[in-house]
Amino acid sequence: MVQVDFAGIVQAIIIIVVVLALTRPVGGYVVAVYFKERSRFDTLFGPFERALFRILGVNPTENMSVKRYILNLLLLNGLMAVVVLVILLNQASLPLNPNGAPNMAIDQAFNTATSFITNTNWQSYAGETQLSYLSQMVCITFLMFTSAATGLAAGAAFIRGFASRDKRPGFRQISGMGNFYFDFVRSLTRVLIPLALIVSLILVAQGVPQTLNGPLTYKTAEGASDTLYRGPVASLESIKHLGTNGGGYYAQNSAFPYENPTPVTNVVEIVAMLVLPISLIYAFGVLVGNTREAWVLIGALIVIFVVMLSIGLAAETSNQALSNLAVNQSAGNMQGKEVRFGVSGSMIFTVTTTSTGTGSVNSMLDSYTALGGLVPLSLLMLNSPFAGEGSGLLSILIYVILAVFIAGLMVGRAPQYLGRKIESKEVKLTLLAFLVHPILILGGTAAGVVFAAGAMGNPGFHGFTEMLYAYATAAANNGSAFAGLHADTPFLNYTLGITMLLGRYVTFPLMLLVSNSFMQKKITPYDVGTFRTDKWLFGLILIGVIVILGALTFFPVLVLGPLGEALL
Amino acid sequence: MLKSDLFAALKTTVVFLVLCGLVFPLLLVGIAQIADKPAAEGSLLTQNGTVVGSALVGQPFSDPMHFQSRPSGVSNWGPNNPALIANVSQQVAYQKSLNPSISLVPIDLVTQSGSGADPNIAPESALLQIPRISNLTGISQDVLTRLVNQYTENPVAGVFGEPRVNVLQLNLALDSLLTPATLNAAEANATALNALASNATATNSTAT
Structure with missing residues (x-):
């Protein structure tokens, strides 16, 4: 029996309207941060940034070649990961450890460092007991900021390859990828740190703790002994969503009341996840000189979002397996969900967190119905199409280039995107970037099933889905989980760590090379014979390509998991 | 070239570890403790x-x-x-x-x-x-x-x-x-x- 969840639909509509209303102002701000000669915020941030660049010893106006840009990105990310790894291995003997967290084992520390530097935020540990306050701050919060800044920087560089070459007043003239440090530092000083400060203050006002006092052991109202784990939660929680990171301060992530105490924080966290990914797409539209190019992409993404959400809301109205018991299921499948969010507040969060690269959860996905759990899994298999700082614009633009190429083949014209011919080189690089994802997921899952079957926390099809989900989330750099999987084994820590590294650091350079190759091309303006990508028809073709490519690639493996469980 | 890139990466790591990992959370601890201490301590x-x-x-x-x-x-x-x-x-x-x-x-x-x-x-x-x-x-x-x-x-x-x-x-x-x-x-x-x-x-x- 499918009930219509009106409250859920109204909530979703309000959230989408708010995000769309924020798209132009925030997107315009993003344009000013990376691409304008000057902005009215220069007086506020300029002196601080100039001091920073002096200390760092970099010249932010120096133009980098694509190779140099990639090299600097990899070098900085590598160094940060190593520093974090060393801190995690030694956290017990470092200061700010009031909860007595022990040193991390090497396999788990490797997994954690790679997880957070890649913006994935997969966690095989429970933060409240296994991380010191220092680690929560200088490992987790630190990498949440810098991995998001790396993603934004890559996104900005990527956009430059496609940007219109018309001389427009106020825009910086750049003949190259730009400067990695300029993009990276400004992502932090002008975007992430100020926004995180605002969101943190809202969260504190709603009751998210922010303290250095240690865990509190107390007697409950009925006299049982219990412990409240606290710490610097709000400062982590804000950047966790703005940076589409997703790693929880607590093992139960945003389901735990201290991370997400009220329906207000739930909505704030959802909007925080969506605002930068969509604004980045809008900025892309401004830079290519036609914002309709961006609105078509945003429209297509919102259609996917709404369809996935509708399937999810319908699937979670009840759990058929409990229908013979004397249970009133009018509130829906509440196993693993919080009363304050209900099914709709949980499902909107879940679709948001998996269609962006975030991966935080406010309910336990493992306890969703088979089809309800298929929704986040499918979004991971589509490589979290809103992406955000996980992979900048890269994952949606992979689909765009493939869609233009396929549409071009179908009508028998040379495929062209934004006036640039798509030729063999770009198609090869894009296909390679596209294929990395299913190879990592399917290969990893096969290996996991053979070598780590004991880690599955549920029997049958559902256990298989747990393993599949783990490699899908790692490859998509998302980080959400079917958390019944016992993920803290050396095999899973190492293989998932490597999957996360390949998912990010193979895709990034490939797509920057694509962008660089587009930058070298001659631009031919639209004429009557061009297949236009700024029309809604293209939006439909794009959705079709995303769905067909996703279904062709993953349908067989889904039969072994959620589809098998649903049909049983 | 590579040596100067390496130094820049090292300095960037240290500077932002301090800014994002220490200054930002500690500043917020300060603000939260003044603005709403009971909430900041866990309600x-x-x-x-x-x-x-x-x-x-x-x-x-x-x-x-x-x-x-x-x-x-x-x-x-x-x-x-x-x-x-x-x-x-x-x-x-x-x-x-x-x-x-x-x-x-x-x-x-x-x-x-x-x-x-x-x-x-x-x-x-x-x-x-x-x-x-x-x-x-x-x-x-x-x-x-x-x-x-x-x-x-x-x-x-x-x-x-x-x-x-x-x-x-x-x-x-x-x-x-x-x-x-x-x-x-x-x-x-x-x-x-x-x-x-x-x-x-x-x-x-x-x-x-």
């Missing part, structure tokens, strides 16, 4: 001067004269896992033995939450416990209903979130209504009922 609730929990975090209640919260713990059981079905049927049996008048138990009372420490239950899940609590404590059903209504929170702006009752706050308010004499009588009744309920659950779980 603690006290009874007779001692901390009994947090207004935000749920805790288990086993005494039948208290409103019961959701089953604690997080299992990550899949929807068709036999362990889930066995656990829910056991919880149903327990709730029915505590509250014999109900035919269908609301799902939130018999399933684990996402956090394992859900502070809330649905208002109907609180209301159905009133006859039992009234019998045990001698507080009239009217007074208890008013108490539940008083602690019911509605969705924000009418749509965000679900109607809910904070179980710990409700029980603390309930406790404050009990005089030492009624408390003793209530405790005796409750112990007897609890023994019956756990018997019933034990019988039921052997049956399944």
Whole structure:
């Protein structure tokens, strides 16, 4: 029996309207941060940034070649990961450890460092007991900021390859990828740190703790002994969503009341996840000189979002397996969900967190119905199409280039995107970037099933889905989980760590090379014979390509998991 | 070239580790402690001067004269896992033995939450416990209903979130209504009922 969840639909509509209303102002701000000669915020941030660049010893106006840009990105990310790894291995003997967290084992520390530097935020540990306050701050919060800044920087560089070459007043003239440090530092000083400060203050006002006092052991109202784990939660929680990171301060992530105490924080966290990914797409539209190019992409993404959400809301109205018991299921499948969010507040969060690269959860996905759990899994298999700082614009633009190429083949014209011919080189690089994802997921899952079957926390099809989900989330750099999987084994820590590294650091350079190759091309303006990508028809073709490519690639493996469980 | 890149990366790592990893969280600790210290410390609730929990975090209640919260713990059981079905049927049996008048138990009372420490239950899940609590404590059903209504929170702006009752706050308010004499009588009744309920659950779980 499918009930219509009106409250859920109204909530979703309000959230989408708010995000769309924020798209132009925030997107315009993003344009000013990376691409304008000057902005009215220069007086506020300029002196601080100039001091920073002096200390760092970099010249932010120096133009980098694509190779140099990639090299600097990899070098900085590598160094940060190593520093974090060393801190995690030694956290017990470092200061700010009031909860007595022990040193991390090497396999788990490797997994954690790679997880957070890649913006994935997969966690095989429970933060409240296994991380010191220092680690929560200088490992987790630190990498949440810098991995998001790396993603934004890559996104900005990527956009430059496609940007219109018309001389427009106020825009910086750049003949190259730009400067990695300029993009990276400004992502932090002008975007992430100020926004995180605002969101943190809202969260504190709603009751998210922010303290250095240690865990509190107390007697409950009925006299049982219990412990409240606290710490610097709000400062982590804000950047966790703005940076589409997703790693929880607590093992139960945003389901735990201290991370997400009220329906207000739930909505704030959802909007925080969506605002930068969509604004980045809008900025892309401004830079290519036609914002309709961006609105078509945003429209297509919102259609996917709404369809996935509708399937999810319908699937979670009840759990058929409990229908013979004397249970009133009018509130829906509440196993693993919080009363304050209900099914709709949980499902909107879940679709948001998996269609962006975030991966935080406010309910336990493992306890969703088979089809309800298929929704986040499918979004991971589509490589979290809103992406955000996980992979900048890269994952949606992979689909765009493939869609233009396929549409071009179908009508028998040379495929062209934004006036640039798509030729063999770009198609090869894009296909390679596209294929990395299913190879990592399917290969990893096969290996996991053979070598780590004991880690599955549920029997049958559902256990298989747990393993599949783990490699899908790692490859998509998302980080959400079917958390019944016992993920803290050396095999899973190492293989998932490597999957996360390949998912990010193979895709990034490939797509920057694509962008660089587009930058070298001659631009031919639209004429009557061009297949236009700024029309809604293209939006439909794009959705079709995303769905067909996703279904062709993953349908067989889904039969072994959620589809098998649903049909049983 | 590479050497200067390496130095830049090193310095950037150190500078932003300090800025994002220390200055940002510590600045917020400072602001939060000044702006709203009780919230920053975890929204603690006290009874007779001692901390009994947090207004935000749920805790288990086993005494039948208290409103019961959701089953604690997080299992990550899949929807068709036999362990889930066995656990829910056991919880149903327990709730029915505590509250014999109900035919269908609301799902939130018999399933684990996402956090394992859900502070809330649905208002109907609180209301159905009133006859039992009234019998045990001698507080009239009217007074208890008013108490539940008083602690019911509605969705924000009418749509965000679900109607809910904070179980710990409700029980603390309930406790404050009990005089030492009624408390003793209530405790005796409750112990007897609890023994019956756990018997019933034990019988039921052997049956399944």
